[in-house]
Amino acid sequence: MLTEEKQPILSIRDLNIWYGDKQILRDLSFEVQQRQVTAFIGPTNCGKSTLVRCINRLNDFTPNFRSIGEILFKGSHLHEASDATALRKQIGMVFRKPTLFRCSIYENVAYGAQIAGVNQSEHLDIIVEKNLQKTGLWDEVEDILDETPEQLSTGQQQLLCIARALAVDPEVLIFDEPCGELDPIETVKIETLVRDLTNEYTLIFATNKRRQAARVSDVAGFLYGGELIEFGATEKIFTNPQDNRTEQYVTGRLG
């Protein structure tokens, strides 16, 4: 049992990625442990989004995208998984810009559960309430569930996106700069939530704010120039980095 817990939920080996002829990532290898926050830091355009989007195979739709290397999710190869939609139900994602559907708040949250096959309205009611409560949004939207999410603040919209992703019941949740469009107060809310979610989920968190990574993550990786310069416990990365470039980045002299 104990050894099973130690098994990484995701392992990536020698991952290389190109867009057309341009190589974006070079020989990446790392492992993601269950129920932890694994953060990727690095300057803009260093390939954080590209990396995390490989994990739920969202890059499949990008023309010119090409990758070699292995990504194993719970021991099985990602590229051999015939069904990317089934994979995406297990690995959810929250984007930088909250994108909600043109329907009610209730339907936004219920949508993922519906396409996963939940149809009974009582079940949907329970799922919607449970996940809105997990994100701490329930009290604010309880009375306006039938209205569109446009009236919500950006921070609330992002929380709603998180609730929507949780309603699919994933095991892993990817955050790609979730606070990129938010003000500091809203950012704190998201960060607190991310910490809380580690009780149930495995989280992958891409950000270009180093302090944010230091606050939320257990493990961090520094991406620079297409390479994973350093990967390890967050504390170590930020207090005792092994690589010169990592030190320069975390102290603000690089990137």
Next chain:
Amino acid sequence: MNAMTTRAERKQKFVLQGIPFIIFGIAAIPIWKALKKTDAADMQVVSPNVLSMLLNDLYILLSVSCLAILLGIVCAFYLEEWLPKNNWARRLIESHVAILTSIPSTLYGILAISIFFSYAGTLKVIDGAPPAQNTESIPFQRNTTLFCGEVLTFIFMVTPVTIKTTQEALRSVATPVREAVFALGASQWQVLRQHVVPIAFIRILAGGCRAMSRAFATAALLIGIYIWYDTTDAGGMSGRFILFLAVSLFLSVFSSSLTEVYDSDLTQRS
């Protein structure tokens, strides 16, 4: 309560999605009838009732363009949503669509000559001078070949424009929306049916209508030309007519191939 609204809205959506099928049904019936009716016995029969004849023609052309629009929409969905981005078939079809849409609608008159002649029969009846058992007028009346000509004309005029406008409508549904749906584990089909189509629906419809109006304008113009052509000296006029058409055709194909080169340059550079 939530479930109630969801159910009501689902019903509404269901009705909306029925519209294309209703259009298709309306379109299919008269074409089927016309195909069944136009056998050898009908060849020489021209309805003496001009109004009903015109309405009948209008009805058939409306149905044909509805079918052409549906064909265009299906093609556009296939190109935009299923074919890979740099697939050779996609490039081939798109460059042809670009040429076909850039041709001025008047030029489709060449193809539409069949419409022209089928109306000629009607116009003779208006004049009150029924074509005596004159062998020359027989090919000018509606028969299956001419009807197929009409269908082809409308398909050539309407379908490429619809393909283009539908593609534009589909592209207008931003990538973040699609990615948000995909990230929840939706299939390609669910993304299309539940998100892309509802957003793009109006634009697709508007594009189809625009294409149809273009086709009808051309048909009307041709009838006008025929009347004019019938009453003046044909010799010199038809020579000029054909020359103008040839120049216009050359220029439109040339300009569309120029934009094609320009476009592919742009995409290569970016």
